[in-house]
Amino acid sequence: xxxxxxxxxxxxxxxxxxxxxxxxxxxxxxxYVEITSLGASIVSIVVPDRNGKLTDVALxxxxxxxxxxxDCYFGASVGRVAGRIAHGKFTLNDKEYxxxxxxxxxxxxxxxxxxxRRTWNASITPSGLKMSLVSPDGEEGYPGTLKVSxxxxxxxxxxxxxxxxxxxxxxxxxxxxxxxxxxxSGEESNSILDNELQIEASRYxxxxxxxxxxxxxxxxxxxxxxxxxxEIGRDIxxxxxxxxxAHGYDHSFILNESKTAYAYSKKTGIMLTCKTTxxxxxxxxxxxxxxxxGKHHHAYSLYSGFCLETQLYNxxxxxxxxxxxxxxxxxxxxxxxxxxxxAK
Ligand code: GAL
Numbered sequence: 655x656x657x658x659x660x661x662x663x664x665x666x667x668x669x670x671x672x673x674x675x676x677x678x679x680x681x682x683x684x685x686y687v688e689i690t691s692l693g694a695s696i697v698s699i700v701v702p703d704r705n706g707k708l709t710d711v712a713l714x715x716x717x718x719x720x721x722x723x724x725d726c727y728f729g730a731s732v733g734r735v736a737g738r739i740a741h742g743k744f745t746l747n748d749k750e751y752x753x754x755x756x757x758x759x760x761x762x763x764x765x766x767x768x769x770x771r772r773t774w775n776a777s778i779t780p781s782g783l784k785m786s787l788v789s790p791d792g793e794e795g796y797p798g799t800l801k802v803s804x805x806x807x808x809x810x811x812x813x814x815x816x817x818x819x820x821x822x823x824x825x826x827x828x829x830x831x832x833x834x835x836x837x838x839s840g841e842e843s844n845s846i847l848d849n850e851l852q853i854e855a856s857r858y859x860x861x862x863x864x865x866x867x868x869x870x871x872x873x874x875x876x877x878x879x880x881x882x883x884x885e886i887g888r889d890i891x892x893x894x895x896x897x898x899x900a901h902g903y904d905h906s907f908i909l910n911e912s913k914t915a916y917a918y919s920k921k922t923g924i925m926l927t928c929k930t931t932x933x934x935x936x937x938x939x940x941x942x943x944x945x946x947x948g949k950h951h952h953a954y955s956l957y958s959g960f961c962l963e964t965q966l967y968n969x970x971x972x973x974x975x976x977x978x979x980x981x982x983x984x985x986x987x988x989x990x991x992x993x994x995x996x997a998k
Contacts (some may be wrong), residue, residue, distance in 0.1 A: 657682045657728035658808050660778050666718040668692045668773035669743065675776060676785050679808040684708060685995075687808045690816040692721045693770040694785035694804055701812050701995040704923025710842075711924060711995070713835040713959045714949040722771050726943055727833035728959075730770035731804055732763045734789060735833040735979065736797050737906075737936065738967030740866040746797065746980065747825055750940070759864050762866070763833075765794030769802070781965040782807030782815070791823065798824035798983070802912045812993035820987035828981040829966040832991065835940060835959025836926060838919035841949060844958045846939065847887025851960070853880040853915040853935060857905035860896055861969070867968045870908055878905065886939060886960060902941035902957065906934045907967055915962055923997045928962050930991040933977060936963035964991040 658681050665676040668691070676697060680686040685708065688698040714728050715721055719781040721728075742753035742761035750839040753761035763770065774785040786803040789796070805817040818830045840847050857870045858878040873879040877889030877897060889900050897903070910917075914934055918979040928935070938961040940954070967976040979985045 656780070657810060660783055665690050665722065666831055668718070669722060669771055672773040673783060674773055677776060679783060679806070681808060681810050681812070683810070683812075685812050687806070687814050688783070689783055689806050690809055691774045691776045691785060692718075693729075693772065694774045694976065695721065696729035696832065698918050699814065699834070699836075699993075699995070702997055703923065704831070704997040707923060709840045709922055711836055711838050711840065711926075713837060713841050713954055714989045715945065716947045716949055716951050719858055720945065720947060724945060726835070726945060727763060727770050728835055728945075731774075731785065731830065732762045732795070732833050733769040733802060733830045734800060734962070734964060735827050735829045736763055736965045737829065738762050738866055740860065740864075740969050740972050741899055742795070744827070746827070746971070751795055751797065760866060767794060768961075781803065781805055781817075796824040796826050798826035800826060800828065801879070802830065804830070811994070813992055814995065816991045816993075818987065820981060821985075822981050822983055825980060825982050827979045828987050829970075829979045830987075830989070831936075831963045831965040833963060836915055836917065837959045838924045839921040841959070842952055843921075844954060846960045847890065847957050848885055848920065848922070849960065850885050850918045851880050851915070851937075852883045852884045853937070854910045854912045855935065856881065856910060857908045859908065861899060861904040861905065863899055865900065865904065867906060867973070873907075878907070880907075883916070887957070890957075900941060902939040903937045904939070906936045909933055909935055910930045915961070917960070925996045925998060927994045927996070928964065928991065929994075930964040931989045932964040932991065933965060934965050934967055935966060936968065938963065956975060
């Protein structure tokens with residue numbers, strides 16, 4: 655029997671003043687995850703450190719304005735297409751499409767009215783908290799009416815499972831992710847430079863000056879080598895062309911077959927194990943974060959969290975050599991990512 659309890663309470667105002675709710679999934683040890691229908695966003699992940707002290711390891715906002723207007727996407731469910739589409743242009747079934755440009759010269763994270771800013775429908779199901787929305791045909795320039803559901807479940811052993819499903823009325827592009835900023839020394843610590851990371855990936859993808867993915871390269875001998883545990887801050891300030899463009903790590907790693915990554919804080923002993931069905935882990939180290947009103951009204955700045963955005967390849971629609979992000983009419987889009995927390 656699932657011992658995890660789900661409770662809810664009214665939360666901040668969403669888009670157009672819509673009411674939103676905050677759901678708490680608590681296991682019998684008292685550890686919990688909070689998720690709001692505002693952007694289907696993860697608001698808190700509260701898990702024991704090595705001394706059993708409950709510690710919040712996820713960044714979030716204090717206000718509606720943060721959720722609706724910040725470009726950080728704290729905790730958000732991102733879609734229809736996570737990452738960048740170069741110049742917001744693509745061709746599908748011989749038809750050219752133009753998307754809204756919302757990040758320099760590119761389309762980013764689903765556009766202006768992205769899934770992250772919508773109020774989702776929430777329901778409590780036997781498998782967990784299900785968030786769903788319908789994205790109308792033509793929204794943000796994408797073809798096809800897309801029905802999306804994301805189910806979040808939390809287990810007795812502190813594992814948060816995110817299960818993504820979508821179907822479409824016409825061929826379209828789909829690449830859903832979650833944009834949680836983790837900070838394993840505790841969200842109020844405001845620095846992840848001492849958090850260690852191991853990513854089971856031997857290749858990463860370089861970007862051009864506009865942050866558009868170009869080609870994959872071996873991580874060996876570069877600051878992108880996370881094949882063994884390494885502090886995020888160890889190489890981040892190296893004079894490396896790719897780190898200079900992105901002001902830190904903001905790059906896709908092509909996961910090896912195990913599709914696994916680990917993160918660890920020596921300070922709290924909290925270990926995060928990430929396992930996914932997705933081929934890519936996009937590492938982002940808060941290179942542009944400046945949020946004066948973060949959760950509990952404290953500020954977050956540069957390098958205050960790291961994101962492990964599991965997803966399909968960024969800009970794959972303009973890179974035929976990479977696996978497709980096209981969802982065909984009649985197909986089911988289905989991916990899962992597990993974030994499991996332990997302490998040692
Ligand atoms: C990342 C993206 C970054 C930045 C961030 C949100 O996924 O690659 O460049 O836009 O989201 O602030």
